[in-house]
Amino acid sequence: MRQRLSHHVNGQRLWDRLMLLANYGARADGGVDRPALSDVEAEARAQLIGWGRELGLQPFTDPIANLFLRLEGSRPDLSPVLIGSHIDSQPTGGKFDGAFGVLAALEVIEAIRASGEQPLRSIEVVAWTNEEGSRFAPGMSGSEAFAGVKPLETLLAVTDAAGCTVREAAERVLARDVDVPQRPFGWRPAAFVEAHIEQAPLLERAGVPIGVVTGIQGTRRYRVRVRGEAAHAGTTLRAERKDALMAAVRMIRAIDAVASDPADVMLTVGMMRLTPNAPSVVPEEAYFSIDLRHVDDAVVDRIDAEIRRIVADECGPCSATLDQIAHAPSLDFAPQIRAAITTAAEAAELPAMPIYSAAGHDARQLHYICPTGMIFIPCRGGISHNPAEWAEPDHVTAGARVLADVTMALASQGDEGAGRA
Ligand SMILES: [Zn+2]
Missing domain, CATH: 3.30.70.360 (Alpha-Beta Plaits)
Incomplete structure (x- = not known):
């Protein structure tokens, strides 16, 4: 019998990468200060591209500098499954907000390589530009541009406190991306799944490692x-x-x-x-x-x-x-993605519970254009946007395992499956 993909997830490798990525913009108090489209974020981005290339992934970017790392499926003509989050942080950020979702997605690709399988659909790891909105307010401009929620020109014209526009900052980042092709907006993923720390204390209090996110307030x-x-x-x-x-x-x-x-x-x-x-x-x-x-x-x-x-x-x-x-407005995530997360957690014998997201995420924007869902893991005391932000290694691994099986399930569905809204 074929093993589930989650079997190939290597929690130690994922943890090591989380700690390594936290060096980009590391604060003396253990936190992370990695503003969107800054030099230090560009260096973290180069690190991601490097890891992707080692895995044979093709990097892509777009006019607002979202980063995609693509694993080709056996049917590259089908729309890809998108997994990921963001790597920018608040000025007083921690090691896990955003970074966990991106690196868990990269670990899913590692697991696929280790399994020797090729998914039907292509899978793309994504790091969305400016989720946090601390340098350029409001946030989520990368996913908003991608989903067409706001006009690109409006998003590019936003300035930081020093008067630098998103356009100028994005151009600087894109200029470093030699050999990274730019794709236009306007294509729809088959699905988007974002893994994230909960940023509230409900999972920790319940002693449950996996949250099946029902929606965002x-x-x-x-x-x-x-x-x-x-x-x-x-x-x-x-x-x-x-x-x-x-x-x-x-x-x-x-x-x-x-x-x-x-x-x-x-x-x-x-x-x-x-x-x-x-x-x-x-x-x-x-x-x-x-x-x-x-x-x-x-x-x-x-x-x-x-x-x-x-x-x-x-x-x-x-x-x-x-x-x-x-x-x-409040939103509910796609029932089929929630069901896939519940099924994956059950199969991996990981306790899971439905949970509402109190914080906003890029998944909100993707929800408008494709079936979307989120996987939460607990974080200590519910603390985030703070250097004390912490997730237990076991929970990080658990989240990545569930993400792996959900991704593979979605990427194995043909025309009648994952793409159905
Ligand atoms: Zn986040």
């Missing part, structure tokens, strides 16, 4: 700009001030109150900039972010309306503008 992100007037802190009466920060504080307090019901609404003001940001000057401008998430779109929409009302009502003598920079 809805998100809205905003930027609020409150404009007042700079004034002397010692001579301007409070009643006569146009204090932008005090107006922002009133808004945030009111928004916090409406977001406290129901209790599982996620609301974060994670960024604020003051102008001129001087101790003895009444703030002229306050600029802050709002990140709102919940599984129920109706709840997100209700709080959205409240946020808009509050920003208008609480600005007092100042003026305020609110820009919604991202809106993603």
